Amino acid sequence: MNIIGIIEVDLSENPIGLKNRCLDDFLGKPALWHTVNGAKKIKFLSKIFVACRTRDETAVRKATDGLGCYYAVSDEIVDIPQRPKLRAGRKWALSSWQGGIGRSMVYCEEGNPGMQYIIAKNDKADAILKLPSTAPLVDAGLAGAVIAKFVEFRDKVDFIITGAPAGFNYEVISTEYLGRMAALKMTLKDVLDIRKNAYIPEPTVQEFFFRLEEKIVSCNYRFTWDSDHHMDFLKCLARAAGEDNIFRMGCNEIIDLANSNIGFWQGRAPREIDVEITGKSNMSSIFAPKPYNQDVFMDLPVFKKLIGDASIMDDTKISLCGAGEPLLHPDLMEMMGYAKQKGIYGTHLETNAILLDEELCGRLLDTGLDVISVPIDASGEKIYRETHGVDAYNTVVRNVENLLEMRTRKNQFSPFVVVEFTKAKENISEMESFVNYWFDKADWVVLRGFNDRAGQIEDKSLMHLMLGERELCEKLKNRMTILADGRAVMCGQDFCGKYAVGDIKKQTVRDIWDCGFYKELRQAHLSGNYDANPLCMRCKEWGWL
Incomplete structure (x- = not known):
């Protein structure tokens, strides 16, 4: 069977929408050189093709000179039209092979089926191995095993994928199936969506899924040369x-x-920063803690300093959230616009949407906001009023639907609109109707377990699910929380600021992230001492970002 490897390179932009730096030095060679060199070690591949545009050909050839690869150069094959939206959905799940907004997966980030099909057809290949273009660490053994499984099950499958993290996400696709995908302008994510809608079981139990150890499938790292x-x-x-x-x-x-x-993790900035721009709220929800600082609004200069600190890394994401309602802050629109102006990779706003009238919808759409999430937690007026302490259900639903309609009229795909339902004894009877109502309206429907904030608010959970073997908290690895008064706290569970680790007004994000408190707490977690802090001891959210 003739199987070829294909590595697609676009030097103007990498697969997650940032500047492509695959020609930058990594251990004495361009990162792309290592990708191609690693691909040469994969069994069963007859050839390695590097695909690029004419404008990039000279630089790509120079970076891979002497490796014996083939080049496919074309300016005519247009990528699938939904690529920008798929990449935007991946911003919030870069360290997982799946889980992006709208079910976007690592396989959505790159891979032009039209380009791949022409290369495979011209070479008379039976199938291709698609290799990630920004992955200098190639696991030739894993890639070869994926190919071997495809060959073994060729009469039953059209493709094989892995649940490996980005950088090791190998996929084998038959040339015939590539032709169909190219004609329909589909990614493998679209293919899997069709299968799910046809009530075909979860991908990980299918023959087209290459099974790996749980620690690999659930790994929250990204092994790619694509961001700071x-x-x-x-x-x-x-x-x-x-x-x-x-x-x-x-x-x-x-x-x-x-x-x-x-x-x-020491000496690096957080990947995500949660910013509470105000402690003032316009509801009293059973799902959220009562703000400790109701009258505090973050000053605009403090916010701008924070954004300046965060923007030193090209892939930082900012969430405006917390115990207060961001739409109450008079400078919200300027804050959102400034974050985008300074190059913040992803921006997210969490709001109850009570104040999200038509004027605010229009202004939000103009800020370049990436994601807006709305905790609704009900499908009717009565339960909403009982759980949120305000009679605003119809207003919230109307405002969210108006935002979706206005986005469509403006021909935009962002912000992604996410509606959320936190499961509790008081509202569980409406979960199914909530999902049915929003599933085809919103971009994503999130069902959450109740968070009792490490025992600081009354637990309304239906049941407690064990997450498995505990390990270093994802929040300690990746996320920082800033309160409205400028204090940085150990994580979002510390909504009262009992364990402040710094002050953004006086320190940089990097200095706070590398402080002794964080170092000691991370080390305690790595050593299995999860009682090192009273909040960690009672926390049930350690496995979630």
Whole structure:
């Protein structure tokens, strides 16, 4: 069977929408050189093709000179039209192979089926192995095993995918099936959506899914050379492994290395920053804590300083959320616009939408906001009033629907509109009707378990689910929380600021992230001491970002 490897390169933009830096040096060679060199070690591949546009050909050839790869150069094959939307949905799940808004997956980030089909057809290939273009650490053994499974089950499957993290996300697709995908302008995500809608079981139990160890499938790392955080991470891995050893290690070993080394988080900025711009609220919800600082509004200069600090990394995401209602802040629109102006990668607003009238909808759409989430938690007036303490259900529904309609009229795909339902004894009877109402309206419907804020508010949970073996908290690895008064706290569970770790008015984001408190708490978690802080001891949210 003739199977070829294809690596697509667009030097103007990488697969997550940032500047493509695959020609930058990584351990003495361009990152792309390592990708191609690693691909050469994969069994069963007859050829390696690097696909690019004419404008990039000279630079790509120079970076991969002497590796014996083939080049497919074309300016005529247009990518699928939904690519920008798919990439935008991935912003909030970059460290997972699935879980993006709108069910976007790592396989949505790149891979032009039209380009791939022409290359495969011209080479008379039976199938292709699609390799991520920004992945200098190639697990040749894993990729070869994926190909072997495809060959074994060829009479039953058209493609094979893995549930591996970005950088090791290999997929094999038959040339015939690529032709169909190209004609319909589909990604594998679209294919899987069709299968789900046809009541075909979860992908991970299907024959087209290459089964891996749970620690790989659930891994929350990204092994790609595509952003400041991820490039910094790969450099840390290389230093820890030894530069000569890192390219000989497989996915499994590299994940173990990442899990065991606290230094990968010290001295780096958080990937996400939750910012409470006000403590003032216009409702009293059973799902949220009562704000401790109702009269506090974050000053605009403080917010701008925070954004300036955060923008030193090209992939930082900012969420305006917290115990208060962001729409009550008079400077909200300027804040959102400033964040985008300074190059913040992802912006998110959490609001109860009571104040989201037509004028505010229009202004929000003009800020470039990426995601807006609305906790509704009910499908009728009575339950909404009982759980939120205000008679505003119809107003909220109307405002969210108006936002969706206005976005359509403006021919925009952002912001993604996410509606949320937190499950509790008081509202569980309306969960099904909530999902049925919003499933085809909103971009994403989120069902959450109740968060009792580490025992600080009354627990309304229906049941307590064990998350499995506990490990270093995702929030300690990736997220910082800033209260409206400028204090940074250990995480969002500390809504009263009992365990402040710094003050954004006086310190930089990097300095706070690298402070002794964080270092000691991360080390305690890595050592299995989850009682090191009273909130950690009672927390049930450690597995979630």
